[in-house]
Structure formats: structure tokens, C-alpha cells
Amino acid sequence: MSKQIRVLxxxxxxxxxxxxxxxxNGQPDMEVVGEAEDGESAIREVTNLRPDVALLDVNMPHLDGLAAIPRLRLAAPEVRVLVLTMYDDEGYLRRALENGAAGYVLKKAADTEVMAAIRxxxxxxxxxxxxxxxxLVNRYLGRPEDARPSLSPSGLSERELAVLKLLAAGYTSLQVGEQLGLSGKTVETYKARLMDKLSLRSRAELVRYALRHGLLTTGD
Amino acid sequence: MSLRLLALADRVSIQVKIMGIVVGLVVLLGLGATYQLHAHLAEVLGRELDERAVSVARDLAARSSDLILTNNTYGLYELARDTLENNRDVRYVIVLGSDGTPLVHTLGSAISDALVEANAVTAQGRSHLEVLATEEGLIRDVAVPIFEGYAGTARVGLSDRRMVTELEASTRQLLIMTGVVSLLGLAFAYLLTIILTRPVSELVNVVRAVERGDLGSRVRPRTRDEIGVLGQAFNAMAESLARSHRQGEEYNQRLLRRNRELAALNLMASAVSQSRSLHDVLDTALDRSLQLTALAAGWVWLLEPDGTSLRLGAQLGFSDAGLPSSETQGRDECDCRAVIASGQARFVESAAGRCALLSRLGYYGHLSVPLVAKGRTLGVMNLAAATEREFAREELDILAAIGSQIGIALENARLWEEVTRKEELRVQLLDKIISAQEEERKRIARELHDETSQALTSLLVTLRLMEESSDQGEVRPRAREAREIAARTLAAVHGLARELRPSALDHLGLGPALEHHAREYATRHRLEIDFQLTGMEGLRLPPQVETTIYRVVQEALTNVARHAKARRVAVLLERRNDRVVGIVEDDGCGFDPKRFEMDGNESGLGLFGMRERAALVGGTLTIESCAGVGTTVFVEVPLVEVTVS
Structure with missing residues (x-):
């Protein structure tokens, strides 16, 4: 029989x-060696007990799970962190992995998959x-519309380019019009024309197009 | 004395002075000449008398010597008498003997010794003249020796009476002459002074006329002398006086007019500030403008919020029949519209068919004054003129000022209306929020009670069954059942919690929370969603800003799902310098945001609530929409504090 997995x-x-x-504890290959009720005490316990796996909730008082991960990894780099959470948002998953978590499992699977995840x-x-x-797969593959061939902005007139830049910067048509000395209606016309030229279907695509072609400075 | 004389001279007229000078000169000259002549004649005649006395006495002496020597007394007497008779001036003749006794004389009875001794030949034996003062006047007594004194002395007395009489006569003549010349001089001086003083009195008359206010009086230039020059100078002065008077009059007029205008403006301003009724303000303005321009009738068109149709705001001076009404308001050909478009006042001639209303009423035309506030024309004030009429620059200026005042009043009324409407909307919104909150609580309570509680109860029952079961084969399916119930309940509670408040907003920030919501939303409503975050990497905004943008975007998405009939929705969150913009763009049917929000219906209230929510964190909500093109909602919030985690 192999060595028991020590879990916090x-x-x-x-x-x-x-x-x-x-x-x-009912599992033959696992043993719960300690418990913690918030982020700070989790760090303390991990430092003292050096478990193999730390099962970490995101939503905890004092120091939440996501924020605790980097400090845990710093205190005990060999400890594997498994995040157990209610949240199925991609954002949480990404933050957890970025911070150094080894796994991410949902609480609704607490009774089934947690054991497999710990192993x-x-x-x-x-x-x-x-x-x-x-x-993750979607992100890795990239968005389908971004894969379409994109036309070069050189096909645009100077006015259209100016309108494109300002629209991409999040200005309303009226604001764009004020900056370029055009009416809101005219700006709408320019917008429709340039989106047609570039085969863009939404403002979001327009922003991405601008980003790709360096037409947008985010103002930092 | 001399002072009094000078004062007297000051009092009399120039005429008197000149005549006085002339008469005085003539009299002085006459008297001088008379005195001189008198003195000279007296001397010459006296000397002649002297010489004649000597000559008569010598002649007497020469002729008497023989008679004395011959002792011819009678002859001597004859000689004496002859001498006396031949010379009218001789008063007496006395021939004295060598012893000094009178031989003969012509003095009648006796001769006084005093007379005999009164004169004598000089010691050298020469003749001697003695002037004697007698009762008959001065007597020139000449004593001449006869035959060198041996024969005696001849004496002759000559009276100067005749000479004196002649002298007096000629003096009198001279004096008379002087008098006559004086009179002549007086007459001449009178004429002279008339010539001299006539322009002066004319000048005086003109001066008095000017003084009385007749600034048109002028001196007729008659002479080229000093008085003529004075007249010309006076004319020039009167001219400039008249000019400055005219100018003063003009200034006065202008001042009066300005005063009237300012009074009108003041009245307008107080009407605008004191009266909250637009009706009062319009009536006052129209009334004042008509008074200022001395016109009788006018009316005010107000531009309706739709920007095209006109509404009658006020009218004055029209009979009921001729009242401007809605009948005339919509006509595109009326030039009032040009005034509204240009914002420039102008005169519209009805004759040219430019104003059907006035043309029908027989007016010549009307002056249209735009009512302007903040650069926008909100209406037009029309002043009707029965005949052709010029408007002065000042008049137009003051009317423009009144137009601006009305514009301000209109703008105030509009703002007041907007504030009132907003207040109403706010009350409605508050009401809605409170009832929505209550609804939400009810729903959650029901959810917890109906779903969660029921599930937990059934879990309890199942577990109890398991507890009491002795059959191992029966426990397993019951346990699976219990787990399924628990899993369902967990999912339901999880969903409920997220609906209440997405935890991602607190843990991950606005971007991820919105993205998650957008994706879920797309799935739920079967819409294509396009999400884009720009410049938001690692950016955490103040919690209330994040919540605001999240909720506004959420509500915008809900609206899209409810109303837009869209196929694609783009959700963008962009940071631009110190602002964050959340954008929801759909390709749906679109609507007119302005009209929509004003209606104050359920959805309009929703938009109002979004706007209010954005305003609470200093942000703005902008909706750009066009029927058939889709709708874009912008919520823009300034970043006051930015924390980067």
C-alpha cells in the first residue's frame, strides 16, 4: 500500500x-491532518503541518482563498493547492491557476470528484x-471571429479612420461628432460604412480590430 | 467826483457819449477860439488906439504950437473942438500952457486939477501915455510936448468904449457861431451815432432773441468794421450754440429713449424673475415691445419640443376674428421660420405673400424677433406694422434684448418643467424600487420556502428512512436519492445567491463579473454575445462604481432581451484615461430615447433609474438609438480613485 495523502x-x-x-478519512489512501477556518490560519497550518494537499475554499473571512494561494506557495512551495469553490466563473478559475493552484473543483461535486482531484x-x-x-479550450483556440482575415486599415479614408479610433475608444457618436466637427448622424453613416468595409459586425469587433492594428491606446 | 463822473458815463448810452464828445469838442473849440480872438483883438485894437491917441495928440501939438505962440486962443479952441469932433474916440482935448495951466479944453465948464495932473510929458520931454480909469471907462491919456515943451503940452484922452463895444460884438458873433456849429455838430453826431449804434442795437436785439431761446436769429452783416466783425463772431457763436443745443437735444432724446428701453428691460427682467407663469412674462414682453415701437398688435410663436410646429404663446391688439391661431401656425411658407432658423431679427413684408395672416388683415408686415436662450431659438415675437416702418438700430437692439429675456424665461419654464417631471419620476422610481425590493424579498422567501425548505424536508425524510432501514440493499438507492436532492438544492441556492449579488464582482472585479453575466445571459436568451474588455487589466474600481456599471449594463441587457428583438449584442468595458465606459450595443429594432423617457412609463422609468444610478457616482448615461439600426447604451463614469491589485 502506498503512502497516505496528507490533506489540510x-x-x-x-x-x-x-x-x-x-x-x-473514509478513503483508504487519505488522511486529514488539519483544518483551518480562514486564509490566515490556513497559511499558519500549512507552514506547520506541511500537508501534501491543501483543500482551499475561495470564500473565507480575513483572507480569501484566491489571495491566500501565493502566500501559501511562498511559505511551502511543495504543498499542492486544490481550490474547492462554489464559483464556476472562468475568471475565478483563471485567477486560481495564475496564482499557483494545482487544481480547481466545484463544491457541487464535493461528494464525487474531490477524491479524484486530490489524488x-x-x-x-x-x-x-x-x-x-x-x-480554457475556447481561450486557447481563440475566438472564431478573430480568425477571419482582417482587412488593413489602409483601405479607410482619413475621416473613417478618425471615426474608427474614437468609436473604439468608447466615445458616443455624438461625442465623436463633436470632436470631428460632424453631426451624430454623419458619424453613424461613417461607422456603418467603415464596419461594412472591414466586415465588422459589432462594436466589440471594432475595438479588437483597432487593438490589433495599434489604432487604440488605452490611455495609461 | 471823477468816480461819480465815470459812473455817470457808464450809465449813459454810447449815443449820448458820442454826442457829448462832439458837442464838448465844438464848444471847447469855440470858446477857445473866442477867447484867443478876443484877447488878440483887444491887444491889437488897444495898440491901435494907443497909436491913434499919440498920433492925434501929435497932430494937435503940431497944429497948436503956432496958435499958442500967436496966442490965438480962439484958434486953439477951434482946433481942440475940431480934433474932438473929427475923432470919435477922443473924449477930451486939453492944451496946457508951458506953466502947466490949461489953455483950452473941451470939458465944458471946469476942469479938475486931478485930471490936469493925471498925465505929463516925461522928464526927457517926450510924449507919455497914461491909462486912466474913469467913470466912462478906461481913458488913454496922451501928453505930447508942444514945440518941445516950450509952448506947453497937448493932451488928448481917448475912450476905449467903442473898441470894447466892437470887441463885444465880434465876441458875441463868435459865440453865436460856436452855438450854431455845436448844433450842427450835435446833428452830425446824432447821425454818426445812428450809423454806429444801429448794428449794435441790432446785435443787442439778436442777442436778446437768442437769450429767449430763438437760436435761429442771426445778425445781418452790414459793415466791415469792428462791429461787423463782432456780428460775424456772434453769428459763429450762435451757430455753434445752436449746434451744441441740437446735440444736447439729441443726447437728451437718446437718453430718454435709452431710459425707456432700460425701464422696459428692467420690467422684463423683474417679470422674468418674479413671475413663474410663462404666460405673464410673454404678455408683459409683448406689451412692452409694442409700447417701445409704438405699434398696436403683435403675437408670439413658441417652438414646440418637436422642433417644427409652432404654438401661440401670446397675442395683443388683434380682434377676435383676426386672432393668430393654429390655422396659421403650421405654414411652412411663413418667414417666421427663417427667423427661427437663423436667429436673426428681420422684417417680413406681408405684401410679398410671406405672411398670409397679416396679408389677410391688411397689415404691411411684421418685425420678427427671435427668442433666444443659450444659442437656441425657442420661438419668435412678431410685431405687426400697419404701414411701412423703419426700425432704428437701438430699437432692434432692445427688442433683441427683450427676445433674450423671453428666451431665458422660456428656458427657465422648460427647466422648471424638467425639474418637476424629474421629481415626479424620482418619486415613481422610489416607489418602484421599494415595491421591487418587496417583490424580490417575496420571491426569495417563496424560493427558500417552496424549494429549499421542501428539498431539505424531503432530505430529512429520506435520511430518516435510511436510518430506519435494516436492509443494506435498500439504503443505497435512498442515499443516491438524497444526494441528488442535495445537489439540486445546492444549485438552486447558488443560483439564487448569484442573482442577488454576483460574488465575482467582489472577488474578481467588474470585468470578469460582467463577462460571466454576459455569457450566461447569451445562453439564457439564445443571443450571440460579443464581449470585449479594453484597458481594464487588473483594474479594480471603487465598489460603488463597479456595482453601478454592472447593474446598468445588466439592466441594459435585460432591456435588449425584452424589447430589442436583437440577434447580436456587444458588451464592452473600456478604460479611457480617467474614465470607464460600459457599452451595450444591439442590432435590434431601436427606439426614440427622448420621447420614450419623457413618457414616464415602466420602461422609461427604468431608463431614468439607470440614468440616476449613473449620476450617483458622477457618471452619465447616453443612449443612441435609431429605429431599425439598433441601440447603443453608454454608461460613462469618471475614475476618482483607482486601485490596482
């Missing part, structure tokens, strides 16, 4: 911790909750 539970809900502890990250793999993986 960090969650502010005592009931959940108890349930998870019972569940994990995976303990093996040194990365575990991501299956329904979230498509988000």
Missing part, C-alpha cells in the same frame, strides 16, 4: 469541514473540473 481542509463552514473530513494533484497533475475545461 481550509473552509469557514464547520459542517462542510466535518463532512469532508469523514468522507476523506490527481497529489500525483503532480493539474485537475480542473470537467465542465470548466471548455472555457
Amino acid at each position: 481542509l481550509a473552509d469557514d463552514h464547520a459542517v462542510l469541514r466535518a463532512g469532508l473530513r469523514a468522507l476523506l 490527481a494533484v497529489a500525483r503532480g497533475e493539474t485537475y480542473i473540473y470537467p465542465s470548466l475545461t471548455h472555457l
Whole structure:
């Protein structure tokens, strides 16, 4: 029999911790070595106990889980961090991975996939909750519309280019008109024409086009 | 004394002075000449008398010597008498003997010794003249020796009476002459003074006329002397006086007019500031303008919010039949519209068919004054003129000022209306928010009660069943059932919590939270969504700003789903310098935001709420929409503090 996986539970809900502890301790290859109820105590416990895996909730008082990850990694680089959360937003997933988490699993799968996730990250793999993986794949492949061939802005007239830049900077047609000395209606006409020329279907595409061709400075 | 004389001279007229000078001169000259002549004649005649006395006495002496020597007394007497008779001036003849006794004399009875001794030949024996003062006047007594004194002495007394009489006569003549010449001189002087003083009195008359205010009086130039020059100078002075008087009059007029205008403006300003009723302001303005221009009738068109149709705001001086009404208001050919378009006052001649209304009423035309506020023309004030009429620059200026005042009043009325409407909307909004909040609570309570509680109850029951079950084969399916119930409940509660407040907004910030919402929204409503974040990397905004933009975008998306019939929606969040802009753009049916929000219906209230929400964090909401093109909602918020995590 292989070595037991030592697990630390960090969650502010005592009931959940108890349930998870019972569940994990019931597994032959796992052992819960400690618990923490907020970010700060999680860092403390991890530093003291040096578990193999830290199961970390995002929503905790004092220091939330996402913010705690970098400090945990700093205090104990060998500890694998597995984020257990309610949130299925791509943003959370990205932040967690960026901060150094080894895995991301949803609480609604607490009773099923947590064990597999703990085993995976303990093996040194990365575990991501299956329904979230498509988000990463999408990002990796890029957006479909961005793959379309984009026309060069040289086909635009000077006026159209000016209108494009200002629209991309988030100005209203009226504001663009004021800056260029045109009426709002005229700006609309220019906008329609240049979007047609560049085969752009929305303002968002227009902004991306401007970004790609260096026509937009974000004002930093 | 001399002072009094000078004062007297000051009092009398030039005429008297000149005549006095002339008469005085003549009299002085006459008297001088008379005195001189008198003195000279007296001397000459006296000397002649002397010589004649000596000559008579010598002649007497020569002729008497023989008679004395011959002792011819009678002859001597005859000689004496002859001498006396032949010379009218001889008063007496005395021949004295050598012893000094009178031989003969012509003095009648006796001769006084005093007379005999009164004169004598000189010691050298020469003749001697003695002037004797007697009762008959001065007597020139000459004593001549006869025969060198041996024969005696001849004496002759000559009276100067005749000489004196002649002297007096000629003096009198001279004096008479002087008098006559004086009179002549007086007459001449009178004429002279008339010539001299006539222009002066004329000048005086003109001066008095000018003094009385007749500035047109002028002196007729008659002479080229000093008085003529004075007259010309006076004319020039009167001319300049008249000119400055005219100018003063003009200034006065202008001042009066200005005063009238200012009074009118003042009245207007107080009417605008004191009266909240637009009606009062328009009536006052029209009334004042008509008074200022001395016209009888006028009316005011107000531009309706749609920017094309006109509404009658006020009218004065028209009979009921001729009242401008809605019948005339919409006519495009009326030149009032040109005035509204240009913002420049102008005169519209009805004759040219430019104003049907006035043409029908027989007016010549009307002056149209634009009512301007903040560079926008809000209406036009028309002053009708029955005949052709010129308007002075000042008049137009003051009317323009009145036009601006009305414009301000109109603008104020509009703002007042807007404030009132906003206040109404706010009350409605508050009402809606409160009831929405209550609705939301009700929904959550129901959700918790109906769904969560029910699920937990069934969980309880299932667990109880499991607890009581002794059959291992029965426990497993029940446990699976319980897990399924718990999973469903978890998902429902999770959804409920996120609906209430997306936790991503707190943990990850506006960008990720919006993106997540947009994607979920796209799935739920089967819309194509295009999300774009620009310049927002790692940017956290103040929580209330994030919440505001999130909620506004959320509501905009809800509106798109409800009303727009769109296929694609773009959601953008951009940072531009110190501002963050959230944009929701759809390709739906579009609408007229202005009209929509004014209606104050449910959705209009929603827009108003979004606008108010943006305003709370200093932001603005802009909606650009066009029927058939789609709608773009901009929520723009300035960044006061930026924290980068």
C-alpha cells in the first residue's frame, strides 16, 4: 500500500469541514491532518503541518482563498493547492491557476470528484473540473471571429479612420461628432460604412480590430 | 467826483457819449477860439488906439504950437473942438500952457486939477501915455510936448468904449457861431451815432432773441468794421450754440429713449424673475415691445419640443376674428421660420405673400424677433406694422434684448418643467424600487420556502428512512436519492445567491463579473454575445462604481432581451484615461430615447433609474438609438480613485 495523502481542509463552514473530513478519512489512501477556518490560519497550518494537499475554499473571512494561494506557495512551495469553490466563473478559475493552484473543483461535486482531484494533484497533475475545461479550450483556440482575415486599415479614408479610433475608444457618436466637427448622424453613416468595409459586425469587433492594428491606446 | 463822473458815463448810452464828445469838442473849440480872438483883438485894437491917441495928440501939438505962440486962443479952441469932433474916440482935448495951466479944453465948464495932473510929458520931454480909469471907462491919456515943451503940452484922452463895444460884438458873433456849429455838430453826431449804434442795437436785439431761446436769429452783416466783425463772431457763436443745443437735444432724446428701453428691460427682467407663469412674462414682453415701437398688435410663436410646429404663446391688439391661431401656425411658407432658423431679427413684408395672416388683415408686415436662450431659438415675437416702418438700430437692439429675456424665461419654464417631471419620476422610481425590493424579498422567501425548505424536508425524510432501514440493499438507492436532492438544492441556492449579488464582482472585479453575466445571459436568451474588455487589466474600481456599471449594463441587457428583438449584442468595458465606459450595443429594432423617457412609463422609468444610478457616482448615461439600426447604451463614469491589485 502506498503512502497516505496528507490533506489540510481550509473552509469557514464547520459542517462542510466535518463532512469532508469523514468522507476523506473514509478513503483508504487519505488522511486529514488539519483544518483551518480562514486564509490566515490556513497559511499558519500549512507552514506547520506541511500537508501534501491543501483543500482551499475561495470564500473565507480575513483572507480569501484566491489571495491566500501565493502566500501559501511562498511559505511551502511543495504543498499542492486544490481550490474547492462554489464559483464556476472562468475568471475565478483563471485567477486560481495564475496564482499557483494545482487544481480547481466545484463544491457541487464535493461528494464525487474531490477524491479524484486530490489524488490527481497529489500525483503532480493539474485537475480542473470537467465542465470548466471548455472555457480554457475556447481561450486557447481563440475566438472564431478573430480568425477571419482582417482587412488593413489602409483601405479607410482619413475621416473613417478618425471615426474608427474614437468609436473604439468608447466615445458616443455624438461625442465623436463633436470632436470631428460632424453631426451624430454623419458619424453613424461613417461607422456603418467603415464596419461594412472591414466586415465588422459589432462594436466589440471594432475595438479588437483597432487593438490589433495599434489604432487604440488605452490611455495609461 | 471823477468816480461819480465815470459812473455817470457808464450809465449813459454810447449815443449820448458820442454826442457829448462832439458837442464838448465844438464848444471847447469855440470858446477857445473866442477867447484867443478876443484877447488878440483887444491887444491889437488897444495898440491901435494907443497909436491913434499919440498920433492925434501929435497932430494937435503940431497944429497948436503956432496958435499958442500967436496966442490965438480962439484958434486953439477951434482946433481942440475940431480934433474932438473929427475923432470919435477922443473924449477930451486939453492944451496946457508951458506953466502947466490949461489953455483950452473941451470939458465944458471946469476942469479938475486931478485930471490936469493925471498925465505929463516925461522928464526927457517926450510924449507919455497914461491909462486912466474913469467913470466912462478906461481913458488913454496922451501928453505930447508942444514945440518941445516950450509952448506947453497937448493932451488928448481917448475912450476905449467903442473898441470894447466892437470887441463885444465880434465876441458875441463868435459865440453865436460856436452855438450854431455845436448844433450842427450835435446833428452830425446824432447821425454818426445812428450809423454806429444801429448794428449794435441790432446785435443787442439778436442777442436778446437768442437769450429767449430763438437760436435761429442771426445778425445781418452790414459793415466791415469792428462791429461787423463782432456780428460775424456772434453769428459763429450762435451757430455753434445752436449746434451744441441740437446735440444736447439729441443726447437728451437718446437718453430718454435709452431710459425707456432700460425701464422696459428692467420690467422684463423683474417679470422674468418674479413671475413663474410663462404666460405673464410673454404678455408683459409683448406689451412692452409694442409700447417701445409704438405699434398696436403683435403675437408670439413658441417652438414646440418637436422642433417644427409652432404654438401661440401670446397675442395683443388683434380682434377676435383676426386672432393668430393654429390655422396659421403650421405654414411652412411663413418667414417666421427663417427667423427661427437663423436667429436673426428681420422684417417680413406681408405684401410679398410671406405672411398670409397679416396679408389677410391688411397689415404691411411684421418685425420678427427671435427668442433666444443659450444659442437656441425657442420661438419668435412678431410685431405687426400697419404701414411701412423703419426700425432704428437701438430699437432692434432692445427688442433683441427683450427676445433674450423671453428666451431665458422660456428656458427657465422648460427647466422648471424638467425639474418637476424629474421629481415626479424620482418619486415613481422610489416607489418602484421599494415595491421591487418587496417583490424580490417575496420571491426569495417563496424560493427558500417552496424549494429549499421542501428539498431539505424531503432530505430529512429520506435520511430518516435510511436510518430506519435494516436492509443494506435498500439504503443505497435512498442515499443516491438524497444526494441528488442535495445537489439540486445546492444549485438552486447558488443560483439564487448569484442573482442577488454576483460574488465575482467582489472577488474578481467588474470585468470578469460582467463577462460571466454576459455569457450566461447569451445562453439564457439564445443571443450571440460579443464581449470585449479594453484597458481594464487588473483594474479594480471603487465598489460603488463597479456595482453601478454592472447593474446598468445588466439592466441594459435585460432591456435588449425584452424589447430589442436583437440577434447580436456587444458588451464592452473600456478604460479611457480617467474614465470607464460600459457599452451595450444591439442590432435590434431601436427606439426614440427622448420621447420614450419623457413618457414616464415602466420602461422609461427604468431608463431614468439607470440614468440616476449613473449620476450617483458622477457618471452619465447616453443612449443612441435609431429605429431599425439598433441601440447603443453608454454608461460613462469618471475614475476618482483607482486601485490596482
